[in-house]
Amino acid sequence: MSKKILAVLSEYGYWGIELVGPLEKLEAAGYEVEFITPTGKKAEALPPSYDTTYFDPPLGVAVTTALAAEKVIAFEASNRLDVRKNLSEVIPERPYFSVDNFLRVFEKYFADLKIAQEAVTEEYAGLLLVGGSGPIVDMVNNQRVHDLILGFHKKNLPIGAICYGVAPLVFARDFNERIPIIKGKHITGHCIEYDYHDGTGFLHTDLNMGPPPYCLEYILADAVGPTGQYHGNFGKETSVIVDYPFITARSLQCAFEFGDQFVNVLDNGLVRYGW
DSSP: OOOEEEEEOOTTOBOHHHHHHHHHHHHHTTOEEEEEESSSOOOOBOGGGGOTTOEETTTTEEOOOHHHHHHHHHHHHTTGGGSOEEHHHHSOOOOOTTSTTHHHHHHHHHHHHHHHHHHHHHHOSEEEEOOSSTHHHHTTTOHHHHHHHHHHHHTTOOEEEEGGGGTHHHHOOOTTTOOOTTTTOEEEOOOGGGOOSSOOBOTTSOOBOSSOSSOHHHHHHHHHOTTSEEEOOTTSSOOEEEETTEEEEOSGGGHHHHHHHHHHHHHHOOOEEOO
16 A cells, blocks of 8 residues: 555645644654645645734634644744645646537546546545645635545545545535535534634735635535534534544644544554544
């Protein structure tokens, strides 16, 4: 089995420890983690994720610990993210229905996609979707991200996602069947009690979106359907759920436990955890 993991990062800011926490655990277990961004631009940690004075209004505390800040600052200084893949060069773009010679173009898209998915799943043992506010902009409703996820799902390979990195799992659906791949699964993610009233922001833009544009809890609960379950675990320090092939984590506080369980899935065959 490959000992490489592919981590998807937003170009509009990722939450530092949500990458560095699982990265540390995966690398300690002997896995090599490589990085990919939607258009090949370098990902950067959101400043609050290495600012120990940053106060989280919903939780009423400063959420960035000194340890997390130290690790994230050191990782950013390492320039590890200078080496990264460009998702737009790995996964083909699905054509518009209005394109000339649509049927032939559409057939080529599916043929090219199959080759791309085969190649990436031959190279990597699992997929990591990193959270932060940035994914709202360029990962959640990104067709190429969806197709990347579907490639791993078709091969029954582990797919780990944390915080807003969980949201793409709602929309990663076979183009013809259009059924959530998390239907019937146990999943966690950012619960409504954690949602901001104001202040959802991103790198490289002055935009303050106010509250998040969607309630992650609600879309996850709808996607898993009546035979699955969303677990918010509000009031508990962490919420990490394994329902193979998915490893999901609620937020930054879960980063190290998330990494531990990702390794347990990869190395020990763990298929259920957290409920």
